[in-house]
Amino acid sequence: MSEILTVTDLCKSFSDQPVVNSVSFGVRESTTLGIVGESGSGKTTLVRSILRAIDPDSGTVRYNSRKGWQDLHSLSPKELLPLRREIQMIFQDPFASLNPRMTVQAILEEPLIIHGIGDKESRKQRVAAMLEKVQLEPSSASRFPHAFSGGQRQRIGIARALILEPRLVICDESVSALDVSVQAQILDLLASLQSELGLTYLFVAHDLRVVREFCDEVLVMYAGNVVEQGPVEEVFNNPQHDYTRLLLSAIPSPDPDEKLEPLARDGLQLEKV
Amino acid sequence: MSELRELSPGRLAWLRFRRHRLAMIAAGVLVVLYLLAMFCEFMSPYTPQQRNARAINAPPMDIRFFDAEGQFHLRPFVYDLELTINPDTWMREYEENTSIAYPIRFFARGEPYEFWGLFEADRHLFSVDPDGSGYIHWFGTDSLGRDMYSRVLYGARVSLSIGVVGVGLTLFLGVLLGGFAGYLGGMFDSAVQRMTEVLQSIPTLPLWMALSAALPAAWSPITTYFGVTIILSLFGWTTLARQVRGRFLAMREEDFVIAARLIGANDTRVIFRHMLPSFTSHIITTATLAVPAMILGETALSFLGIGLRAPVVSWGVLLQQAQNYQVIVMTPWLLLPGAFIVITVIAFNLLGDGLRDAADPYSSLREQ
Amino acid sequence: MSESLLSIKNLSVEFKTELGKVNALNEVSFDVPRNSITAVVGESGSGKSVTSNAILRLLPDTAQISGEIILNPQGEDPLNITSLDERDPRMQNLRGGLVSMVFQEPMTALSPVHRIGDQVAEAVLCHRDVSPEVAMAEAATMLEQVGLTEVDKKIRMYPFEFSGGMRQRVVIAMALICHPQLLICDEPTTALDVTIQAEILVLIKSLQRKLNNSVLFITHDLGVVAQIADRVVVMYDGQVMESGSVRQVLKNPQHPYTRHLLASIPGAVTDSGSQLHAANWSDGAPIGAGTFLADAEEGRQVREFSQ
Ligand SMILES: Nc1ncnc2c1ncn2[C@@H]1O[C@H](COP(=O)(O)OP(=O)(O)OP(=O)(O)O)[C@@H](O)[C@H]1O
Numbered sequence: 039m040s041e042i043l044t045v046t047d048l049c050k051s052f053s054d055q056p057v058v059n060s061v062s063f064g065v066r067e068s069t070t071l072g073i074v075g076e077s078g079s080g081k082t083t084l085v086r087s088i089l090r091a092i093d094p095d096s097g098t099v100r101y102n103s104r105k106g107w108q109d110l111h112s113l114s115p116k117e118l119l120p121l122r123r124e125i126q127m128i129f130q131d132p133f134a135s136l137n138p139r140m141t142v143q144a145i146l147e148e149p150l151i152i153h154g155i156g157d158k159e160s161r162k163q164r165v166a167a168m169l170e171k172v173q174l175e176p177s178s179a180s181r182f183p184h185a186f187s188g189g190q191r192q193r194i195g196i197a198r199a200l201i202l203e204p205r206l207v208i209c210d211e212s213v214s215a216l217d218v219s220v221q222a223q224i225l226d227l228l229a230s231l232q233s234e235l236g237l238t239y240l241f242v243a244h245d246l247r248v249v250r251e252f253c254d255e256v257l258v259m260y261a262g263n264v265v266e267q268g269p270v271e272e273v274f275n276n277p278q279h280d281y282t283r284l285l286l287s288a289i290p291s292p293d294p295d296e297k298l299e300p301l302a303r304d305g306l307q308l309e310k311v
Numbered sequence: 312m313s314e315l316r317e318l319s320p321g322r323l324a325w326l327r328f329r330r331h332r333l334a335m336i337a338a339g340v341l342v343v344l345y346l347l348a349m350f351c352e353f354m355s356p357y358t359p360q361q362r363n364a365r366a367i368n369a370p371p372m373d374i375r376f377f378d379a380e381g382q383f384h385l386r387p388f389v390y391d392l393e394l395t396i397n398p399d400t401w402m403r404e405y406e407e408n409t410s411i412a413y414p415i416r417f418f419a420r421g422e423p424y425e426f427w428g429l430f431e432a433d434r435h436l437f438s439v440d441p442d443g444s445g446y447i448h449w450f451g452t453d454s455l456g457r458d459m460y461s462r463v464l465y466g467a468r469v470s471l472s473i474g475v476v477g478v479g480l481t482l483f484l485g486v487l488l489g490g491f492a493g494y495l496g497g498m499f500d501s502a503v504q505r506m507t508e509v510l511q512s513i514p515t516l517p518l519w520m521a522l523s524a525a526l527p528a529a530w531s532p533i534t535t536y537f538g539v540t541i542i543l544s545l546f547g548w549t550t551l552a553r554q555v556r557g558r559f560l561a562m563r564e565e566d567f568v569i570a571a572r573l574i575g576a577n578d579t580r581v582i583f584r585h586m587l588p589s590f591t592s593h594i595i596t597t598a599t600l601a602v603p604a605m606i607l608g609e610t611a612l613s614f615l616g617i618g619l620r621a622p623v624v625s626w627g628v629l630l631q632q633a634q635n636y637q638v639i640v641m642t643p644w645l646l647l648p649g650a651f652i653v654i655t656v657i658a659f660n661l662l663g664d665g666l667r668d669a670a671d672p673y674s675s676l677r678e679q
Numbered sequence: 680m681s682e683s684l685l686s687i688k689n690l691s692v693e694f695k696t697e698l699g700k701v702n703a704l705n706e707v708s709f710d711v712p713r714n715s716i717t718a719v720v721g722e723s724g725s726g727k728s729v730t731s732n733a734i735l736r737l738l739p740d741t742a743q744i745s746g747e748i749i750l751n752p753q754g755e756d757p758l759n760i761t762s763l764d765e766r767d768p769r770m771q772n773l774r775g776g777l778v779s780m781v782f783q784e785p786m787t788a789l790s791p792v793h794r795i796g797d798q799v800a801e802a803v804l805c806h807r808d809v810s811p812e813v814a815m816a817e818a819a820t821m822l823e824q825v826g827l828t829e830v831d832k833k834i835r836m837y838p839f840e841f842s843g844g845m846r847q848r849v850v851i852a853m854a855l856i857c858h859p860q861l862l863i864c865d866e867p868t869t870a871l872d873v874t875i876q877a878e879i880l881v882l883i884k885s886l887q888r889k890l891n892n893s894v895l896f897i898t899h900d901l902g903v904v905a906q907i908a909d910r911v912v913v914m915y916d917g918q919v920m921e922s923g924s925v926r927q928v929l930k931n932p933q934h935p936y937t938r939h940l941l942a943s944i945p946g947a948v949t950d951s952g953s954q955l956h957a958a959n960w961s962d963g964a965p966i967g968a969g970t971f972l973a974d975a976e977e978g979r980q981v982r983e984f985s986q
C-alpha cells in the first residue's frame with residue numbers, strides 16, 4: 039500500500055530545549071501507526087506540528103493528498119484549507135475539546151459551513167447520518183455537550199473529525215481519559231470506521247495494551263527521539279531498545295499469575311540523547 | 312433530573328445564579344434603584360432645584376397612618392412642620408404641628424417637568440395637596456429648602472449612569488486593547504502591557520484631580536459629565552485589559568479552540584464564534600464588579616469639588632454639602648446619599664459574586 | 680483477633696445538590712482484612728472515592744451517610760467511624776494516625792514552598808511528641824524505605840526538583856510515617872507513566888509485606904488489581920457487584936459486570952476468543968449518563984442483567 043504521510047527530520051525546541059529531535063517516519067494508507075512514549079517525550083508536539091497547530095523549527099511533512107504529494111509546511115493558509123478536510127484530529131479530553139456553548143448540531147455543522155459544503159438542509163442530513171455512524175441518537179443534535187457522558191462526548195469529537203470525510207485522522211490519546219469499557223467501545227468504533235472508510239490513523243497512546251491491540255505499526259519515542267519503530271508484533275515480541283523493554287515490562291497483566299516485574303531503570307541505557 | 316439534559320448553558324447559569332440568595336436580593340435592589348433613577352422625574356415629588364422656604368434644613372418627615380388622636384387613616388399623611396427658634400441656642404428647630412395634616416396623594420399633579428427631555432408632564436408618583444400649600448420631605452431638606460428625596464433620585468440618575476457608561480467605555484477599551492494584545496502578541500502586546508503597568512502605578516486621585524482641573528469650567532454640565540466619565544474610564548480599563556489578555560492567551564490553547572482552527576476556521580471565526588462567547592460571562596462579572604469603582608470614583612471627584620458641579624445633582628455633589636462637621640451634627644439626613652452609595656456598592660459586589668459563580672456552570676458541576 | 684481491620688456495612692451516601700439528590704453509594708458492604716491489600720475497582724463515578732473519603736470522614740456537609748464503618752485497630756477499642764463526632768479526640772487519631780491516605784495527584788499533596796524533609800517530619804510531629812531531630816531522622820529512614828537514594832541530599836530539596844514518581848514516593852512516605860494500620864491509596868498511579876506506575880505498585884506491595892499493615896487500593900485498572908491486591912471489590916454505580924480473592928474474581932468472575940470489565944481490557948482474550956469486542960450491554964447507554972448526570976438507568980441494566 040502506498041504511503042500517505044512522510045515526516046523527515048522534524049525538529050522542534052521550546053526555549054532551546056529540544057522536544058522533538060529529528061524525527062522521521064512514514065505512514066501507509068489505511069493503516070494505524072501507534073506512537074508511544076513517556077509523558078513529556080514529545081508525542082503531542084510531534085503530531086500537532088504535523089497539523090501545523092505548532093510550527094516546527096525544521097524538517098518536512100509531506101502528505102499525499104487527493105491531488106498528489108504536498109509539503110504541508112510550505113503551503114499558505116489558503117492553500118492549506120482544502121487539506122484540512124483531509125487531515126483531522128480527535129482530542130484527548132472529551133470535556134475540553136467541545137465548545138460548551140454550542141449544540142451538537144452546531145459543532146458538527148461548523149466544519150461543513152467553513153468548507154462551504156451543502157445547504158442548510160443537506161448539512162442537517164449529513165449531521166444526522168454522522169450521528170448515526172458514531173452510534174448516537176438523532177435527538178442528540180439539539181443538546182449541549184454537558185448533557186453527555188465522557189464516552190458519548192468522545193463520539194461527538196469523532197463525528198466532528200469525520201464529517202469532512204478525512205483520509206488521515208490523528209488521535210492524540212483519544213481514549214486515554216475513558217473508562218476501560220467505554221474505551222473498548224470507542225476503539226471498536228474507530229476500527230469499524232477504518233475498515234468502512236479506509237481511514238489512516240496516527241494513534242498516540244501511553245497504554246501499550248491499547249497500541250498492541252489497535253495499531254499495525256508502532257513508533258517508540260523517548261526524550262524527543264524515535265528509539266524504535268516497526269510492525270507492532272515485531273517490536274513487542276522482540277524489542278531492541280532498552281526503553282521499549284522497560285515499557286513492556288511495566289504492563290500490569292490482568293492475570294494474577296503473571297507477576298509484574300518492571301526492569302530497573304538504573305540498569306538501562308536511557309541517558310538522554 | 313432528566314430535564315437538565317435539555318438545558319442550554321444559559322439556563323444552567325441562571326439555575327446556579329438563582330441559588331445565590333444574596334445575589335438575587337442584590338439584583339432586586341439594583342433593579343429598584345435603576346428604575347427610581349430612570350424615572351426620577353416621576354418618582355420624586357419635586358424637582359431638584361425647587362425650594363421650600365417654609366422648610367429649610369428640615370428633618371425627615373414621618374409618614375403616618377395614625378393621627379395624634381390615634382385614629383387610623385387609610386390614606387397616609389404627614390403633619391405640617393412648625394419652625395421654632397430655640398431660645399438658648401438660637402437654632403432652628405422643627406416641631407410637628409398636629410393640627411395641620413397633608414394627606415399623600417398618588418399620581419397627583421405637581422411641579423411640571425420635562426420627561427427625558429421628550430415631553431412635558433406634571434404627574435408625580437406621590438405628593439401632597441396639589442394646590443401647593445402642603446409639602447412632604449420624607450428625607451428632609453437641605454439648607455436651601457430643597458427636597459432631599461428628589462435630589463437623591465435625580466443624583467442617582469447621574470451617579471448610577473456614570474457607573475454604567477463608564478464601565479461600558481472601560482469594557483470597550485479593555486476588551487479591544489487586551490484582546491489585540493493577547494491575539495497579536497509581540498510588539499503591540501508589550502506596548503499595552505507597559506502602558507497598563509505605568510497607568511496602574513500612578514496614584515489615581517492626584518491624576519484625576521489634574522485631569523479634572525483641565526476640564527474647562529465653561530463646559531456645560533452634560534459635557535462635564537462625559538468628561539468625568541472618560542477620565543474615570545481612561546484609568547479603569549487596565550485591569551480589564553489584563554484579564555482579557557490573560558484569558559485570550561489561555562483560551563488560544565484550549566482544545567476546542569485548536570479544534571476549530573484544525574477544521575479550518577479563520578481567525579475571525581475562532582475569535583467571535585468560539586473564544587468571545589466563552590468569556591463573555593467572565594467579562595460581565597468583571598464589569599459588574601467594576602461599576603462600584605466607577606460610582607465611587609465619581610463620588611470622590613465630586614466630593615472634592617473637581618468632578619461634577621452644581622447645578623448638576625449627583626450623589627457626590629450632594630455629599631459635598633455634608634463636608635463639614637456641623638452638618639453631620641445638625642442635619643445628619645444630608646448624609647443619606649452616602650447610604651445610597653453604600654447600598655449600591657454592596658449590591659453590585661454581591662451581584663458580581665453571584666455572577667462569578669454562575670459564569671461557568673460547568674466548572675463546579677464537573678467537580679462533583 | 681479474627682475480625683477484619685475494617686468492615687463496611689450497608690454504607691449509603693446521598694449528596695444534596697442543586698440538581699437534586701445524587702445517590703452515590705447504595706448499601707455498600709465489604710471487609711478489609713488485616714495484613715493484606717484490598718482493591719476497589721470500578722469505572723469513573725462508581726463511588727470509589729466516596730467510599731474512601733467516607734472512611735476518613737472527608738465527605739462534604741452535603742452528604743447524608745447511613746450504615747456503619749467499623750475499624751478494629753490492633754490494641755485499641757473498635758471504632759464506629761460513621762457515628763464519631765467531628766470534635767472527638769479519636770478523630771485526630773483516626774486521620775493520619777490509624778488511617779492515612781495517598782491521593783491521585785502527587786503535585787497537590789505536597790506544599791511547593793517547604794523542603795521535602797520538613798514536610799515528612801511535620802507529619803511525625805503532628806501525631807507524636809518527639810523532638811524535631813528525631814522526626815527528621817525518622818523522615819530520612821522512611822524516605823529510604825520508599826526507595827529514594829541519596830536521602831541526605833534529597834531531604835533538603837523542594838518538590839519541584841522531583842519527578843512525578845519521586846513525588847509520589849514522598850507522598851507515600853508521608854502517609855506511612857506514623858505507621859497507620861490502614862493505608863488508603865486513591866488511584867495513586869493514574870497520573871503517572873506506566874513505567875513509574877509499575878515501580879510504585881511494586882513499592883506499595885513490598886512495603887505492605889514489610890510493615891504488615893493493610894492497604895485499601897482504589898483503581899479502575901483490573902491489570903493493576905491483579906498485580907497488587909489480595910482481595911478485590913468490584914463496584915458499579917454505587918453498589919458492590921462482586922467481591923472475593925483476586926484469583927477467584929479475576930480467574931472465575933461470577934458477575935457479568937466483572938466479566939465485562941475483564942473483556943474490556945485491551946488485548947484481553949475472552950472465552951469467546953473475541954478481542955476488543957467487549958460485551959456491549961452498556962452500548963447505547965442513556966444520554967446523560969455523564970459524570971455529573973449519572974443516573975440509575977445503567978445501574979438498573981446491570982442489576983437486571985445480573986438476575
Ligand atoms: N508550548 C510549549 N512551551 C514550552 N514547552 C512546551 C510547550 N509544549 C510542550 N512543551 C514541552 O515539551 C515537552 C514535550 O511535550 P509534549 O506535550 O509533546 O509531550 P507528550 O509526549 O505529549 O507528553 P504527554 O504524554 O504527557 O502528553 C514537555 O517537556 C513540555 O513541557
Ligand SMILES: Nc1ncnc2c1ncn2[C@@H]1O[C@H](COP(=O)(O)OP(=O)(O)OP(=O)(O)O)[C@@H](O)[C@H]1O
Pocket residue numbers: 679694695696701702703721722723724725726727728729730739741899970971973
Ligand atoms: N460532593 C459531591 N456532591 C455531589 N455528588 C458527588 C459528590 N462527590 C461525588 N459525587 C457523586 O458520587 C458519585 C461517585 O463519585 P466518586 O468520586 O466516588 O467516583 P469514583 O469512583 O471515585 O470515580 P473516578 O474514577 O472518576 O475517581 C458520582 O456520581 C459523583 O457525581
Ligand SMILES: [Mg+2]
Pocket residue numbers: 081082083
Ligand atoms: Mg501529549
Ligand SMILES: [Mg+2]
Pocket residue numbers: 727728729865
Ligand atoms: Mg475517584
